[in-house]
């Protein structure tokens with residue numbers, strides 16, 4: 001094949017994937033590494049890439065310490081109750097103590113943040129969320145990243161990380177291909193910050209046919225952050241913690257502003273409040289520690305997101321659907337009505353289109369809600385991702401090995417969805433994590449940790465062959481058949497994606513099985529995933545665009561296998577409403593008040609699983625008194 | 627709602643191809659105009675619609691659940707820093723115009739070049755601070771939050787919960 005090899009050498013910091021985390025990393029790296037070489041490799045165009053491509057109407061993580069609103073530990077407590085205890089509190093505290101500085105910068109750069117005319121503080125949507133006119137959120141942060149980076153390579157699908165051959169378990173850069181020219185790109189780098197985002201389209205979506213792109217997380221969220229890290233042998237954590245979202249039906253429009261700002265609420269098909277009915281049984285299932293309805297009423301402690309899903313799912317299964325969002329009251333106020341529409345135009349235009357197409361005017365009709373298929377990501381109400389070191393001044397020994405946000409592979413850092421155990425980071429927190437990772441990466445280099453990296457030509461050549469294999473495979477076998485897509489020697493990327501989605505759906509708790517699974521199903525699923533892996537070696541790509549889809553599905557496969565392994569390992573139902581282990585339907589704090597950590601051996605593909613201790617932040621005074 | 631392109635408006639300039647995050651706006655080799663090659667991987671994010679200088683791209687709700695006959699159009703003006711939307715319902719009963727700011731400042735002018743700001747001191751490097759902190763975290767003179775400053779500690783296991 002006539003594709004060129006293009007080598008970019010002597011990079012200090014390579015940002016692989018520049019969404020919110022990656023742009024934060026590229027931007028901040030320039031300050032701590034003014035003479036360092038900073039390069040971005042991005043699958044799309046950083047001006048409109050990642051989950052924030054269409055914009056956002058809210059920044060969901062802002063403390064407001066400067067307005068006397070919240071301290072970092074308040075946010076930690078919120079995230080941990082929402083995730084039923086399973087979070088990395090050191091990383092969360094660290095993110096929360098810096099996040100305001102990112103938001104204040106956004107405002108200086110021109111991002112329109114709304115202000116509360118009475119207090120002068122930012123307009124709150126809820127305790128943690130502030131409202132913005134964020135259509136250009138992504139172009140603005142991209143501008144900052146471009147200012148700091150020496151070079152931006154758009155349209156590079158990063159497929160693998162390069163590993164150092166002088167020292168075991170140390171990163172040496174990354175490789176990929178240009179999705180337009182097809183050229184092979186080699187990035188030799190002392191450190192890599194992976195910001196390649198979470199995963200949609202792992203599970204069979206509710207949407208079908210032409211509408212299959214209508215997923216909640218962006219269809220281009222290919223799980224590459226996980227695929228790259230798992231492929232390099234980095235340890236992962238909480239990969240079983242996939243998320244299911246209650247959203248407006250079909251359009252998956254966000255509900256945050258509706259609940260928090262417009263004060264809309266839900267009811268069942270008969271116009272009844274239904275949630276509280278399910279709470280007594282849920283209290284039994286998860287224990288008072290995680291659901292204490294009385295205490296929640298008293299102290300405004302939130303009810304975990306998954307448990308609210310559980311109520312919705314069960315109410316529908318009991319035959320009292322559909323669930324409606326009651327908008328008819330709020331929308332009588334023209335100002336609130338306008339906010340309701342702006343909210344979609346700012347971040348999920350598709351919902352506005354759908355309501356226009358179906359003549360659904362929320363002023364006169366209450367729209368339906370539904371629960372989505374599961375997603376694997378780490379910055380929303382869930383914490384999948386890499387097992388990373390925390391900062392020196394916060395982290396207990398089990399969580400600390402030298403550099404903030406460094407994975408268990410030396411020189412390899414993560415940000416945003418890539419980092420595990422840090423839910424509720426959202427856009428601002430992901431950007432902040434990128435900044436933290438970049439500073440740590442500069443320190444790592446300055447400490448001489450990246451000396452003597454060696455990458456052989458054979459490693460580069462081996463990856464090259466691997467990358468283009470789907471195209472070679474197509475050429476070899478295409479002419480055995482007359483025409484069409486049915487071939488005994490290969491499957492195409494779409495066929496592979498369909499297989500993966502069906503398998504994950506049926507064996508690992510997707511939507512068609514009401515999020516239910518058990519040990520038997522998971523073991524069968526794992527076997528099928530192994531066979532699927534063999535078939536992925538025979539995936540065929542007709543052109544470079546299909547080659548992109550081929551590598552996306554390979555990353556999704558690695559992500560899925562980790563989800564399956566973790567789901568099998570955690571023998572309890574920690575998050576009813578996200579998924580259920582039918583053979584262990586209760587929360588089991590005696591055995592599972594721990595974080596789950598996995599490693600896939602890159603040579604053998606074998607998994608090892610372990611439990612890691614959970615540390616919780618408590619008040620010194622409280623502890624002394626107890 | 628996947629995108630489609632009006633034949634008479636598109637001149638094949640490629641702006642949509644350049645911006646689509648899903649890599650699905652391509653130029654047809656025969657007509658030399660853009661089209662959506664993979665509608666079922668379209669997020670209806672409108673990035674291409676906003677980027678097209680000729681307003682040649684529109685969106686038609688996903689065939690699977692969106693009836694025909696609606697319209698959601700947009701004009702994004704970087705110079706003026708605003709975005710204008712028009713939503714028309716299928717039954718014609720609702721026709722809304724909505725306007726929102728997209729930036730408060732001229733593009734890129736207020737983002738500093740960090741190469742040229744004073745280099746961080748050794749002390750800053752050894753600290754937990756990021757660029758421009760602690761100024762950007764708080765209004766008072768207070769320093770960055772730590773477990774100690776906030777009277778906290780980390781305790782292992784369910785007991786600490």
Ligand SMILES: Cc1cc2nc3c(=O)[nH]c(=O)nc-3n(C[C@H](O)[C@H](O)[C@H](O)COP(=O)(O)OP(=O)(O)OC[C@H]3O[C@@H](n4cnc5c(N)ncnc54)[C@H](O)[C@@H]3O)c2cc1C
Nearest residue numbers: 017019020021043049050051060158196197416417426427
């Ligand atoms: C519908 C929706 C609504 C949301 N609402 C809010 C909200 O109101 N407020 C809020 O704060 N947050 C919100 N979020 C969450 C927020 O968008 C994410 O938390 C955040 O974008 C995660 O950042 P990230 O950097 O990890 O991933 P992303 O921002 O998704 O970035 C990943 C990047 O990696 C690139 N990439 C992927 N694979 C590869 C590869 N193989 N090679 C090279 N590059 C690659 C992608 O193109 C992309 O640029 C919302 C998200 C969605 C989808």
Ligand code: SF4
Nearest residue numbers: 636637639640642678
């Ligand atoms: S941006 Fe508009 S005019 Fe240019 S190729 Fe795309 S559709 Fe055609």
Ligand code: SF4
Nearest residue numbers: 646668669671672674
């Ligand atoms: S709407 Fe978005 S995903 Fe669809 S073609 Fe346009 S840019 Fe691509």
